[in-house]
Amino acid sequence: MNSKIMTLGVFAHANAxxxxxxxxxxxxxxxxxxxxxxxxxxxTTDNLTIERERGISVRASLVTLxxxxxxxxxxxxxxxxxxSAEVERAISVLDGAVLVVSGVEGVExxxxxxxxxxxxxxxxxxxxxxxxDRMGADYERTLKELRSKLSDxxxxxxxxxxDLKTNQLSYEDIKFEHVIENIANIDDHVLEKYLSxxxxxxxxxxxxxxxxxxxxxxxxxxxxxxxxxxxxxxxIEGIEKYLPCSGPKKSDDFSGYVYTVKRDNAVRELYVxxxxxxxxxxxxxxDKYGNKQKIRTVTKLQGSSRKKTDVLETGEIGIIxxxxxxxxxxxxxxxxxxxxxxxxxxxxxxxxxxxxxxxxSELANALEILNDEDPDxxxxxxxxTNQVSIxxxxxxxxxxxxxxxxxxxxxxxxxxTPIIIHKETPISTGYGKTSFxxxxxxxxxxxxxxxxxxLQYESKVSTDxxxxxxxxxxxxxxxMYSKQGLYGWEITDAKITLIDGKSDSVCxxxxxxxxxxxxxxxxxxxxxxxxxxxxxxxYEISIPKEDLEKIISATGSMGVEYENISERxxxxxxxxxxxxxxxxxxxxxxxxxxxxxxxxIRKPNGFVLKSDGKIIEREYSGPDPRNESLFLMDINSSPDxxxxxSKRR
Numbered sequence: 001m002n003s004k005i006m007t008l009g010v011f012a013h014a015n016a017x018x019x020x021x022x023x024x025x026x027x028x029x030x031x032x033x034x035x036x037x038x039x040x041x042x043x044t045t046d047n048l049t050i051e052r053e054r055g056i057s058v059r060a061s062l063v064t065l066x067x068x069x070x071x072x073x074x075x076x077x078x079x080x081x082x083x084s085a086e087v088e089r090a091i092s093v094l095d096g097a098v099l100v101v102s103g104v105e106g107v108e109x110x111x112x113x114x115x116x117x118x119x120x121x122x123x124x125x126x127x128x129x130x131x132x133d134r135m136g137a138d139y140e141r142t143l144k145e146l147r148s149k150l151s152d153x154x155x156x157x158x159x160x161x162x163d164l165k166t167n168q169l170s171y172e173d174i175k176f177e178h179v180i181e182n183i184a185n186i187d188d189h190v191l192e193k194y195l196s197x198x199x200x201x202x203x204x205x206x207x208x209x210x211x212x213x214x215x216x217x218x219x220x221x222x223x224x225x226x227x228x229x230x231x232x233x234x235x236i237e238g239i240e241k242y243l244p245c246s247g248p249k250k251s252d253d254f255s256g257y258v259y260t261v262k263r264d265n266a267v268r269e270l271y272v273x274x275x276x277x278x279x280x281x282x283x284x285x286x287d288k289y290g291n292k293q294k295i296r297t298v299t300k301l302q303g304s305s306r307k308k309t310d311v312l313e314t315g316e317i318g319i320i321x322x323x324x325x326x327x328x329x330x331x332x333x334x335x336x337x338x339x340x341x342x343x344x345x346x347x348x349x350x351x352x353x354x355x356x357x358x359x360x361s362e363l364a365n366a367l368e369i370l371n372d373e374d375p376d377x378x379x380x381x382x383x384x385t386n387q388v389s390i391x392x393x394x395x396x397x398x399x400x401x402x403x404x405x406x407x408x409x410x411x412x413x414x415x416x417t418p419i420i421i422h423k424e425t426p427i428s429t430g431y432g433k434t435s436f437x438x439x440x441x442x443x444x445x446x447x448x449x450x451x452x453x454x455l456q457y458e459s460k461v462s463t464d465x466x467x468x469x470x471x472x473x474x475x476x477x478x479x480m481y482s483k484q485g486l487y488g489w490e491i492t493d494a495k496i497t498l499i500d501g502k503s504d505s506v507c508x509x510x511x512x513x514x515x516x517x518x519x520x521x522x523x524x525x526x527x528x529x530x531x532x533x534x535x536x537x538x539y540e541i542s543i544p545k546e547d548l549e550k551i552i553s554a555t556g557s558m559g560v561e562y563e564n565i566s567e568r569x570x571x572x573x574x575x576x577x578x579x580x581x582x583x584x585x586x587x588x589x590x591x592x593x594x595x596x597x598x599x600x601i602r603k604p605n606g607f608v609l610k611s612d613g614k615i616i617e618r619e620y621s622g623p624d625p626r627n628e629s630l631f632l633m634d635i636n637s638s639p640d641x642x643x644x645x646s647k648r649r
Contacts, residue, residue, distance in 0.1 A: 004070040004245040005315035007273065009090050011077055011118070012100035013108035017130040020226040021100055021235075022063070022076045028236055029065040029072075031303040035229070060086040060260060062271065062317060064301045068240055073301075073317045085376045085393070089259040089327060091117055092340045093273040093317070096243030097125040098235070103137035103223065107149045109587065112540075112601045115150050121339070122216035126238050129223035132160055132169055133230065139223050146221065148568050149542060149599075153218055155182040158234055160223040169230050180205065187212060206241075213242045246315025253277050254332040256312075257340075258325050263369050269319050272312075275335045279312040279320070285331060287324060296322035327375050345604040346376050346391035347535060347580060348418035349618060350398060353388070354411060360386045366409040370401065377401075380621035384634065387619055392418060420580055422616055423533040423607050424485040425449075425493040430528025433500065434520035438644050440512035442466075442474060443500035444524045449493045451533075452606055455482055459498040466501040473510055474498060477517040486522075486530040486626065488618035492607070493533070496521070515637050518625040526626075531609060532616065534579050538605035541574040541590060543598035548572050550593045555586065577605055 012018040026032040061076045075090045091097075097118055101111055118125050129142050139160040146154050157179075159172045174182075180200055184191040190208055193200050212218035222238055224231015254277035262269045272279070281298045299306045300318045312318040325331050328340065354363050364381040367388060371379040378391040392398055398415045405411045426448045433443035449456065457478050459471055466474075478496055485491040543551055545567075551574070566573045583602070590598040620626065623634035632639055 003066075005073065005313075006067075006070050006243065006245045007073045007075065007093055007095045007315070007317065008239065008243065009075045009077060009094045009097045009123075010100065011087065011097055011114045012130075013102070013105070013110040013114075014078075016100045016102040016105070016108075016111075017226045018098075018100040019076055021098065021128065021130070021232075022074060024226050024229060024232045025072075025074065025236065026063060026065055026303065027229075028232060029067060031063070031065045037227075060090045062260075062301060063304050065303065067236070070240075070245055072239070085374055086260075087114065088117070091121060091123065093257060093259050094121075094123050095246050095315075096239070097123050098239070099125055099127045100130050100226075101127060101142060101146065103129045103132045103139060103142050104134050106142050106145045107599075109599050109601045112149060112599070113603065116601075119151070119216065124213050124216050124243050125219050126235070126242060127154065127219055127221045128226075128231075128235050129160070129221060130226050132162060132223055133167055133225040133228050137162065143221060148571060151219065153186050154221060155179070155218070156221040156223075157238060158222055158231070160231065169224060171224075171231065171234070176202065183209065183212070183218065186218060209242065214244045249278075249314040250276050251333075254279050254283070255335040255338070256331040257335075257338065258327055258329050258331060261327050261373050263372055267321060268324075268372070269321055270323060270325055271317060272320055272331060273317045274312045274314050275330075275338050276314055277332070278314070279318065279332075281310045285323060293323050295320050327373070345535075346378065346393055347421055347604070348392045348394065349389060349421050350392055350418040351387055351389045351416040351619075353414050353416070355414075357386065359411065360388065362409070363405070363411055363413065364388050366405055366411055370404065382619060382621045384623075385619065387621075389619070389621070391421060419616060419618075421535065422487075422489045422610065422618075423492045424487055424489045424530040425491065425533055426525070426528035427531050428528050430524045430526070431499075432520045432523025432525070432527055434516040434523070435643055436512040436516045437507070437641050439502075439504040439507040440470075440509070440516060441500070441502050442498060442513065442516050442520045444520050445497045445499050446521075446524045446528050447495050447497075448528075449495055451493055451608065453493045453495075455492050456495040457497075458495065461498050461501045465503070466498075467503045467505075467508075470503050470508065470510070470513055471498075473513050474501075474517055477513065478521065481518045481521055481625065484618075484620055484622075486525050487532065487615060488620050489532070491525070491530075496524075512641075515632070515635065515641070518623075519628055519631070519642070522625040533607035534581060534610045536577055536605045536608050537580050537583060537602040538577045539575070539583065539586070539600055539602035541576075541586075541598065541600045542571050543574070543590065543594050545570065545572055547594045547598060551590065551598070554589055554593060555583075579608065579611065 010018045010022055023035045027035045060078065063074050065072050065074060077087045077090050099111070099115065101107060127146060129139055131137055132139060143156055157174055159174065161170045161172070180190065180194060184194040187208060209218065220238055220242060222231060222235045226232065255275040256272040256279055257275055258270045258272050260271035279298065281295060284292055284294045287293055298310065298312060298318050298320050299308050300312065300316060309318070323331065352363065352367065354360060367379050367390060371377045376391065380389045395418065402413055402415065405413050426446050429445065429447040431443065431445055433441065435441035457475055463471065482491045482496065541551065564575065587600045590600050623631050625631045629639065
């Protein structure tokens, strides 16, 4: 492969125009002969009917395009916060990014969320101020907003002017001297030369710029109208000059990251970026369970068309079949230098119902496919009650999932009113034990840990008494059954210890522990008593100075405590944190009270004890050890096997 490889992400708040930017890039690199339009439903990267009908991106889409000496693998991502899981996985594989901002609406909440994640991962990023042809668009205002809400290290490479009479856009490149002055503000090497009045050559400055942009420390701004093909060529030039390609191969050992899974007509496709080495067709892998798997097919994209290939090289993204890996998994050697991005945490839980009860299993199977494509749905299917439930980021996601179930599986469904996801933690130390047929037994201790500790497990039983193979099984069962505690929520901030147990070399069987472990664990949970934890959101409110009192007055009554309030470019920035239940309506309240000039960004920041003490339960999925009699019936066992007194001395 002679060409360099760049993986480029296009990001934006919903409806800022990123899909139209993608269409322009495909057109100007001769991948397409005409430009698709979102409102016409003929864009390349919006493949689903719902995407074409609604004019929004739901899934991350991949296309490739040639750009001088490189092949650009372009990922068009969803812009709505409800589909942040797609954005998260895409960011993990990027070499560079283009962030699209509307010149009318300016910097919106999701823009800020995406920006923060790009910065945390140090993704080199260019910014394009779009929709400059629209009424109300203001390049200077948006540029000022970018610097006040995102970063001081943002500088324009072009000034965009609009003739208010004709609506025509004109462009003026930033003078070389002004570029030097701007960069001197953030780079000591440039500042030193500038202050010493030493002549700075374009070549030397370009090298400094490349270093800064590649580190994600400098971000250039372009502008125009993607719909009218205005300013796009300047953006393309910026991508060529200032965004890096994938690094060279470091070893021959293959390492790849699965960033997307798609299933269609019973074919399961993994979208894999090669982090290092090479991936070959028919190559064999051993999965995390020790099973051998072989790649069946390997394809890669040319434009939007697929082409079979026998090998994928470092930096390339390919589509493979034959492996059972999940979204977010590393295939092959673990690349120590590769860090994934994690900022998605579903906040709501809802049940999914269908009028025709005979189709419940069909619904569960369809959602299993969607859950494979998006593991953050956390599908739960209770066969005993026929209840099906999933987790969501927000209400729009439920609407889109409903449309997808109709479009792909011809299923009409309804969703219950979403409830906020909780977790549970023990109040005190609890104990629980169970024996099975006198020969197999376990005893657990569960105890509370400080908030944020997560779930820990330890065995203090010697393998002389409880064989290693059973101890591994017990640990696996603990992880499985701790997903649903006394009230149906995941257990966290607790330590579960195996304090006693035994097995018999002749009479013990793995099935014994499938019964004993969940019952003993639930007995310890009941003994400890449980309390609920609710999610906390970290937020930042940005409002004009004149609206401060209104915001404080309106939100203070909700029990929110404000931290350090600061001032920046005429706005107040109010950071803080609060339980999600208290600030569900904050964004709309702020928009209303500030006439659209205020904004709020928020992200999950752990869990705290639920302040009102009200118990919110979630229905248990699968055999339920809280009711031992029904549990034993569900798993075809009998109470006669449990807790029989041993005859051994």
